[in-house]
Amino acid sequence: MNRTLYRVFLLITFLAINGLILFGISSALSYLNTGADRTSMLHLHEEISASYLPKIEWEIAMNEGRPMEDQTLGEIERDYLSAWQVRNAAYANNVPYGIADYYTDSMRTELFKITDLNLKNKVTLQTTTLEHHPKLDFYSTDGKLVIFTDKNVSAYEAVYRDDKLITKRNLKSDYKVMLLLEDGFWRIRQLVETFLPEETIGERTKVQDFDNFHFKGINYYPQDTPWDMFGKQFNDSIIAHDFELMARMGVNSLRIFIPYESFGKEYVDSEKLEKVKLTLDIAEKNGLQVMPTLFDFYGNYSVHDWTMTNRHVEQVVEALKDHKAIVAWDVKNEPDLDFESRGKELVLSWLEQTVERIRKIDPNNPITIGWSSPEAAINLKDQLNLVSFHYYRGAAEFESAFRNLKNEVTDKPLLLQEYGYSSYDGIWNAYTGSEKKEKEYMETMQKVVEKEKLSHMIWTLYDFRNIPTSVVGRLPWRKVRQRHFGLLDSKGKKKPVYDIFFNEK
Numbered sequence: 001m002n003r004t005l006y007r008v009f010l011l012i013t014f015l016a017i018n019g020l021i022l023f024g025i026s027s028a029l030s031y032l033n034t035g036a037d038r039t040s041m042l043h044l045h046e047e048i049s050a051s052y053l054p055k056i057e058w059e060i061a062m063n064e065g066r067p068m069e070d071q072t073l074g075e076i077e078r079d080y081l082s083a084w085q086v087r088n089a090a091y092a093n094n095v096p097y098g099i100a101d102y103y104t105d106s107m108r109t110e111l112f113k114i115t116d117l118n119l120k121n122k123v124t125l126q127t128t129t130l131e132h133h134p135k136l137d138f139y140s141t142d143g144k145l146v147i148f149t150d151k152n153v154s155a156y157e158a159v160y161r162d163d164k165l166i167t168k169r170n171l172k173s174d175y176k177v178m179l180l181l182e183d184g185f186w187r188i189r190q191l192v193e194t195f196l197p198e199e200t201i202g203e204r205t206k207v208q209d210f211d212n213f214h215f216k217g218i219n220y221y222p223q224d225t226p227w228d229m230f231g232k233q234f235n236d237s238i239i240a241h242d243f244e245l246m247a248r249m250g251v252n253s254l255r256i257f258i259p260y261e262s263f264g265k266e267y268v269d270s271e272k273l274e275k276v277k278l279t280l281d282i283a284e285k286n287g288l289q290v291m292p293t294l295f296d297f298y299g300n301y302s303v304h305d306w307t308m309t310n311r312h313v314e315q316v317v318e319a320l321k322d323h324k325a326i327v328a329w330d331v332k333n334e335p336d337l338d339f340e341s342r343g344k345e346l347v348l349s350w351l352e353q354t355v356e357r358i359r360k361i362d363p364n365n366p367i368t369i370g371w372s373s374p375e376a377a378i379n380l381k382d383q384l385n386l387v388s389f390h391y392y393r394g395a396a397e398f399e400s401a402f403r404n405l406k407n408e409v410t411d412k413p414l415l416l417q418e419y420g421y422s423s424y425d426g427i428w429n430a431y432t433g434s435e436k437k438e439k440e441y442m443e444t445m446q447k448v449v450e451k452e453k454l455s456h457m458i459w460t461l462y463d464f465r466n467i468p469t470s471v472v473g474r475l476p477w478r479k480v481r482q483r484h485f486g487l488l489d490s491k492g493k494k495k496p497v498y499d500i501f502f503n504e505k
Helices: 002-033 070-093 105-120 205-211 236-249 270-285 303-320 335-342 344-361 395-408 435-451 476-482
Strands: 123-139 145-161 164-182 185-195 216-219 253-259 289-296 329-333 367-371 387-391 414-419 455-458
Touching: 070 105, 070 123, 070 164, 070 185, 070 303, 105 123, 105 185, 123 303, 145 303, 145 344, 164 344, 236 270, 253 270, 253 455, 270 289, 270 303, 289 303, 303 344, 329 335, 329 344, 335 344, 335 367, 344 367, 367 414, 387 395, 395 414, 395 435
Parallel strands: 216 253, 216 455, 253 289, 289 329, 329 367, 367 387, 387 414, 414 455
Antiparallel strands: 123 145, 145 164, 164 185
16 A cells, blocks of 8 residues: 555656646746847836827838838838837936837937936936828838938927926927838937928917807706716717707707717727717707817826827817817816826926817817816917816805906907806705705806806706716715706706796796
């Protein structure tokens, strides 16, 4: 018996040792086969590598040398854009990871000098390119040399010293580019820049339409799907009912929201876009004009994120710009609330370039930004066609705040884009609210609105039954208060505040 057990033990040990040896060999082979992954070689995380998506449009004409193959052009584009990305990353932290993979020896030396000098002077550069328009000039017969002119490269650069912003600028340049194929990489051998004169953006004809259009609008979400209008519970029948109701009330416009992340960020969800188009169709049928807010729940603003937000803008605006129900684009909801956490200059720079991007895609529809207060609305007023602001403070102080803004903005129409009062009267606000107080607040506000003939959009049509935690957090006194801003209660019945605005029976 002991001898048998001993033999079984030896057999099991032999099999275990051989199994471990085979596992070790396979692991080593797997490691060697994955060693060429560029993301790992560049010390970049996968999400960082995917965050640089500038617009690129090639012009392939009668270039000298051999014809360009589609696969080779794709590889050239990939490595060329990667070269820009690693350069941007090197300038941002003065650590030149990846430079050797995408630049030849002479170019590396120049880049290393720049990063060394900036590191010595405690200077960093936040840079990105937004558009490239390369025209192929030459492709060698041996397939190892390519020359092209990258025209009208749109770029942004912010210079920091000791983490303080020194200067920022938008650049427009042409580049003469030479790439060499070395060790499977298309590396930049030459990159010669020629600065172009700055473009000027003129006023657009449709701005004057606001002289004859007075917003009497509502910020709209369906009652059962607030902050998730275009999600899985999208119901066009409910929307049609609500739009018909608002048309009977005398409403002529509404504001809807297109959340950046839930719409797919740089890869916009086509199904959700179709839902937006259907909503616009229903609005047009009911004589309602629609103002979409494009970047609800976006808060990054990083320069290295701009190419992705631009891809988002292009897809959404291009798809919707020609619809007759569109009255204006609202770039971002209350971006000034991010000034402290993200930096005012960075937020304003992102807004400026996003406005420019929208205007380039759609030169006909006006653009605004939904600032959280009258005081914040003076920001970028010269870049916008309509100055929009929100107000939720004391009603008695509204007229003074509005007049201060009106004195600052003398050449653009003004829109009170959000205002309202919660009628919640429960324990979480010490029973200090009521539907009566809601009516009194809005009466005071409306006297100023009517006296000044101010365009306005109320928050909101319905009291909501539920508020997503992702919107206001888990604190019950915030959630319940947000539920009670409607003109209609949770059962769809008119609240006292309704009669201030509408006489429908």
